[in-house]
Amino acid sequence: MFTPKVIILGGIVVFAALSLALKENYPLSHYPMYGDPDPVSQYYHLTDGQGKPLPINQLTGVRAANLGKILRKRLNDRAKDMKINVKSLPPAERDRTSQETLDYLRSQAKHHKQVIPDKLRIMFTTIRFHEGHVLEQPEVFYAE
Amino acid sequence: MKNALKWIWQHLFPLPEVGRLEAFIARAMLAYVLLEFFPIFTPPAVQPVPVGLAHGFDLTWLGHTPTLQLYRIIFTGVLVVYVLGFGLPVVLPVLAVMQILPFTLTNSQGFTNHSHHILSVVLLAQALVAVCFPRGAWLQPLGIMNSWLLAASQAGIATAYLISVCSKLLASGGMWLFHSHYIALDLVKTMRQNYYSALDPRYATDPPNVLWMLEHPTATAVIFDMGFFVEALIVLSVGTRWLALAFGIATIMMHRSINALMGLEFFQNESMLAVFFVNVPFLIALLWAGCERKLLGRR
Numbered sequence: 329m330f331t332p333k334v335i336i337l338g339g340i341v342v343f344a345a346l347s348l349a350l351k352e353n354y355p356l357s358h359y360p361m362y363g364d365p366d367p368v369s370q371y372y373h374l375t376d377g378q379g380k381p382l383p384i385n386q387l388t389g390v391r392a393a394n395l396g397k398i399l400r401k402r403l404n405d406r407a408k409d410m411k412i413n414v415k416s417l418p419p420a421e422r423d424r425t426s427q428e429t430l431d432y433l434r435s436q437a438k439h440h441k442q443v444i445p446d447k448l449r450i451m452f453t454t455i456r457f458h459e460g461h462v463l464e465q466p467e468v469f470y471a472e
Numbered sequence: 473m474k475n476a477l478k479w480i481w482q483h484l485f486p487l488p489e490v491g492r493l494e495a496f497i498a499r500a501m502l503a504y505v506l507l508e509f510f511p512i513f514t515p516p517a518v519q520p521v522p523v524g525l526a527h528g529f530d531l532t533w534l535g536h537t538p539t540l541q542l543y544r545i546i547f548t549g550v551l552v553v554y555v556l557g558f559g560l561p562v563v564l565p566v567l568a569v570m571q572i573l574p575f576t577l578t579n580s581q582g583f584t585n586h587s588h589h590i591l592s593v594v595l596l597a598q599a600l601v602a603v604c605f606p607r608g609a610w611l612q613p614l615g616i617m618n619s620w621l622l623a624a625s626q627a628g629i630a631t632a633y634l635i636s637v638c639s640k641l642l643a644s645g646g647m648w649l650f651h652s653h654y655i656a657l658d659l660v661k662t663m664r665q666n667y668y669s670a671l672d673p674r675y676a677t678d679p680p681n682v683l684w685m686l687e688h689p690t691a692t693a694v695i696f697d698m699g700f701f702v703e704a705l706i707v708l709s710v711g712t713r714w715l716a717l718a719f720g721i722a723t724i725m726m727h728r729s730i731n732a733l734m735g736l737e738f739f740q741n742e743s744m745l746a747v748f749f750v751n752v753p754f755l756i757a758l759l760w761a762g763c764e765r766k767l768l769g770r771r
């Protein structure tokens with residue numbers, strides 16, 4: 329009954345099921361990248377208090393792509409704790425999470441022996457493609 | 473249809489024969505890759521959003537440079553024993569845990585870096601095999617154990633791709649193949665993220681090939697859907713030689729094309745595909761055996 333074929337197939341099924349159930353728990357992952365392609369895309373970046381972009385990776389070791397991941401994860405966790413949808417998160421909770429993220433970035437800058445400005449902003453930009461052009465709409469997500 | 477399924481089942485997951493030379497080269501190559509991709513920078517000494525083992529253990533002790541340097545020396549020593557093939561039932565689980573811990577800490581910062589998962593998956597799969605084959609495997613792995621080590625490594629890698637396919641289908645409500653052309657917009661996003669990471673002017677423009685994709689959604693969908701099918705079907709080549717080689721090359725080409733488009737790197741995945749699917753150790757062993765035969769024939 330337990331032929332190599334059955335053992336390998338069983339292993340594949342168990343490993344896949346565990347990974348999909350436990351999601352991001354290293355070394356398991358459900359590899360969600362580019363899982364739901366959408367006509368609108370978004371990204372976050374870091375600026376100083378005047379809106380001048382900062383090279384976040386050089387300053388903190390955190391890449392711009394990971395700023396969005398950190399923020400989304402923290403916002404989702406906060407919403408989960410409050411038993412509400414992330415879109416219904418009160419502005420005060422969103423701001424608190426954003427400030428905690430900036431505090432984390434400051435601790436990482438210290439770890440990398442870098443100095444970052446006293447006032448920071450998290451920018452949120454929406455991208456869409458319309459009539460042959462890439463359109464971008466930046467907005468301030470959170471400002472200190 | 474029934475006959476086709478029967479044929480697939482009969483030919484699914486054969487256990488490949490693996491010689492001692494091939495097994496040694498595979499271990500040496502895996503060890504090289506593991507050492508090459510061991511963390512160069514000390515991870516932060518905090519775990520604000522713990523994942524995996526960090527849920528139960530404080531791993532912040534790995535966030536100190538002298539500790540990590542010592543850890544790396546011990547890891548290198550264990551790798552040497554692994555390459556020699558001694559005590560695999562103990563060495564492989566130790567190696568797997570040692571490799572997983574620092575990356576668990578780096579992934580406990582609130583964001584996930586998927587670069588190293590594939591290496592940990594291969595080590596876990598091999599450790600599982602080694603634990604199940606303790607008898608007679610202490611001084612040198614047995615022939616059957618080498619076969620299982622290869623098949624399990626292939627299965628681990630292929631399953632990682634299969635999980636990605638399942639996630640795509642689940643997240644998109646089964647519509648991924650029809651929405652895949654929107655990934656071109658994600659390519660623009662990735663360019664912007666690359667730019668804002670270091671304000672690198674190389675990423676300040678929209679590459680012409682990405683703009684072409686945005687203007688040609690059907691052709692773009694065909695290109696991305698081909699990658700989807702490669703990821704979904706690579707699992708069928710587990711245990712094979714030449715089919716695995718074909719899927720290995722196709723998957724590496726997929727990663728290379730993503731790299732050309734988005735600047736994302738997949739060195740770890742590509743190296744694991746080269747070792748366990750393209751079967752570079754097997755090809756070297758084959759070449760060696762051919763040379764040996766030729767030399768003996770001359771005598």
